[in-house]
Amino acid sequence: MLKTYTYPRFEVKPAPEIASGRTLKVPVVVVGAGPVGLGMALDLQLQGLPVLVLDDDDSVSIGSRGVCYAKRALEVLDRYGIGKQVCEKGVSWNVGRTFFREQEVYNFNLVPEADHHRPGMVNLQQYYLEEYLVTKAQQTPNIELRWKNKVVSVTHGDATVTLRVETPDGIYSVETDWLIVADGARSPIRHMMGLEIEGKIFKDRFLIADVVMKADFPAERWFWFDPPFHPNQSVLLHKQADQVFRIDFQLGWDADPDEEKKPEKVIPRIKAMLGAFDGRDREFELEWVSVYTFQCRRMGSFRHGRVLFVGDAAHQVSPFGARGANSGLQDADNLGWKLKLVMAGKSPSTLLDSYSEERVFAADENLLNSTRSTDFITPKSKASKAFRNAVLGLARDHAFARALVNSGRLSVPAFLTTSSHNTPDSEPFAGRMVPGAPMDDAPVIERDPKGKTSGWLLDKVGNQFVALYFTNDPATLDAATIDALSNLSWGGIPVQPLLVSPKPGTAIGGIPTIEDMKGIVAQRYDARPGTVYLLRPDQHVAARWRRLDAAKVQAAVAKASGNA
Amino acid sequence: MALTLTPNFNEVGKTYFNAYSPGDDFYELLINTHRDLSDEQSEQVNARLILILANHIGDIATLRDALQLAREGV
Numbered sequence A: 001m002l003k004t005y006t007y008p009r010f011e012v013k014p015a016p017e018i019a020s021g022r023t024l025k026v027p028v029v030v031v032g033a034g035p036v037g038l039g040m041a042l043d044l045q046l047q048g049l050p051v052l053v054l055d056d057d058d059s060v061s062i063g064s065r066g067v068c069y070a071k072r073a074l075e076v077l078d079r080y081g082i083g084k085q086v087c088e089k090g091v092s093w094n095v096g097r098t099f100f101r102e103q104e105v106y107n108f109n110l111v112p113e114a115d116h117h118r119p120g121m122v123n124l125q126q127y128y129l130e131e132y133l134v135t136k137a138q139q140t141p142n143i144e145l146r147w148k149n150k151v152v153s154v155t156h157g158d159a160t161v162t163l164r165v166e167t168p169d170g171i172y173s174v175e176t177d178w179l180i181v182a183d184g185a186r187s188p189i190r191h192m193m194g195l196e197i198e199g200k201i202f203k204d205r206f207l208i209a210d211v212v213m214k215a216d217f218p219a220e221r222w223f224w225f226d227p228p229f230h231p232n233q234s235v236l237l238h239k240q241a242d243q244v245f246r247i248d249f250q251l252g253w254d255a256d257p258d259e260e261k262k263p264e265k266v267i268p269r270i271k272a273m274l275g276a277f278d279g280r281d282r283e284f285e286l287e288w289v290s291v292y293t294f295q296c297r298r299m300g301s302f303r304h305g306r307v308l309f310v311g312d313a314a315h316q317v318s319p320f321g322a323r324g325a326n327s328g329l330q331d332a333d334n335l336g337w338k339l340k341l342v343m344a345g346k347s348p349s350t351l352l353d354s355y356s357e358e359r360v361f362a363a364d365e366n367l368l369n370s371t372r373s374t375d376f377i378t379p380k381s382k383a384s385k386a387f388r389n390a391v392l393g394l395a396r397d398h399a400f401a402r403a404l405v406n407s408g409r410l411s412v413p414a415f416l417t418t419s420s421h422n423t424p425d426s427e428p429f430a431g432r433m434v435p436g437a438p439m440d441d442a443p444v445i446e447r448d449p450k451g452k453t454s455g456w457l458l459d460k461v462g463n464q465f466v467a468l469y470f471t472n473d474p475a476t477l478d479a480a481t482i483d484a485l486s487n488l489s490w491g492g493i494p495v496q497p498l499l500v501s502p503k504p505g506t507a508i509g510g511i512p513t514i515e516d517m518k519g520i521v522a523q524r525y526d527a528r529p530g531t532v533y534l535l536r537p538d539q540h541v542a543a544r545w546r547r548l549d550a551a552k553v554q555a556a557v558a559k560a561s562g563n564a
Numbered sequence B: 001m002a003l004t005l006t007p008n009f010n011e012v013g014k015t016y017f018n019a020y021s022p023g024d025d026f027y028e029l030l031i032n033t034h035r036d037l038s039d040e041q042s043e044q045v046n047a048r049l050i051l052i053l054a055n056h057i058g059d060i061a062t063l064r065d066a067l068q069l070a071r072e073g074v
């Protein structure tokens, strides 16, 4: 029990298959109800698939783990229906202070870019995120959650995968067409299948302390390099919900975890830290303490036949930059629609290889960024320490050096520019929205017979292919254009047309219009009248053109769906 | 030539989606250049690097400013 949070206990029901002795047959099983497995289940049900989720526990994540959820993950959570809840409970911070030894080297104010729905990040204890995901899944008839159901063996056949599941009431078998493995960093299933995960063990230990602050304390992120109260190591402090602050002390590889965890050791250290900034004595209560080690590694492929690996089971990074759950949710985002197309017989199963291709690319980028942060924070040689300290010394006065200070680069989504499923540009476009880009958000107004609602571009797209068509005035579209837009679907894969216009206009031929009232959609997408964007169900750009050619759009749909 | 003290790293032909990427690219190259060297070897690499870059810049007034700045506060 924590002082600020009570862990929910989810109801454990005996599996009917134990009494009947029958093998349960389902199309998809997700193993693991962490943030990624739960996100995966919600994504699949949005695709209209029934999902069985098995988890060996009956509660949420215990103790202090994930803290920081970044913009793209929040946008994915919006699609799953809990983005608002996470943002409202989570805390935003804008001011970050960086200290080197005794001194504050510089501070920054991350004023969020205007005209995006979600901020760069919010901080929230992982158990809240999981609780919201579970509640959402429980409200969804297509998702069955089975708690205290532990997968103990996996048999990969030609046409199905068979699991043995151990429960408090006995053992039963499940046969499934597709298995999604979200069983975390240790991944028992990866071991059962004899699969490798390669990378670096990161020889360091971190003490994590959650404290409840008794008095007001600024919602800021503080990062120390080599502070007097913890020499030669780094320390990070940031705020979570409920007046709980999270403090990470780097301990080094040789530290004794049991010794370091003792309150008589931890409390004076925290006192010294809280006072170091302005000499004030601050009262706090210790909520949680643990010691962690980290790895930087990934599996060679995230797909093995009918088994797909997502989240920590597939890849793990150091915590600098908060890429674990954030990138895992983007795995789910990438996989859901692809599995649906394959299961519906609309795409060949090789489309699932593109899940691995694209998310391996993203994992490598995450590994690169977190390794770079790690190398900056913990220099491995005298020379790299000299450079690190030189950067920090110059950062006080010089912008170029501030840009090199790397105390963790905030998780951002990968631009899947190398994906073989993009259709390359054939005309020049400016800006970031290249094929493979995760979509930029923008404010919009939607009008329908019921009236007008202001909202966000990202809420208008997703879960299916969408073709955005930019026009100055929906009323002026000719019949041929309307006809072409109404017939973009290909091979049984629907493509929803959506007009984007600065002018309000009524829907024509049943094509909905979103109003780009500030012109920000057109600006961010470098669009002119006649510009077309094909968007994937996971809100990534698949292709774009300066003028509409239905055959080209259909060819791009075929390519994005693995059919060409 | 005035000394450039704002972020200035970039690579021709590369598109950056994050402002920190070019600086981090450079920093990684720098640290990797020192990988597996002894402290004495690293010192030699640094000395050579300064000489090579100084010659590349060439302009002595700029170098004078840079040298002075580097010495301040150490």
Ligand SMILES: Cc1cc2nc3c(=O)[nH]c(=O)nc-3n(C[C@H](O)[C@H](O)[C@H](O)COP(=O)(O)OP(=O)(O)OC[C@H]3O[C@@H](n4cnc5c(N)ncnc54)[C@H](O)[C@@H]3O)c2cc1C
Binding pocket: A031, A032, A033, A034, A035, A036, A037, A054, A055, A056, A057, A061, A064, A065, A066, A067, A068, A069, A126, A149, A150, A151, A152, A182, A183, A184, A185, A187, A188, A189, A208, A292, A310, A311, A312, A313, A319, A322, A323, A324, A325, A326, A327, A328
């Ligand atoms: C100190 C720390 C700080 C972090 N900070 C951040 C952060 O700021 N932002 C961020 O995005 N990430 C962060 N992370 C990472 C984040 O916690 C993980 O990436 C995330 O939990 C991974 O989610 P997952 O669903 O893949 O795996 P997990 O959360 O590990 O879930 C796996 C689930 O599978 C279940 N399971 C395991 N084996 C079986 C089995 N045989 N049968 C049935 N069920 C099984 C487990 O009970 C568990 O519920 C942090 C991690 C740590 C440790």
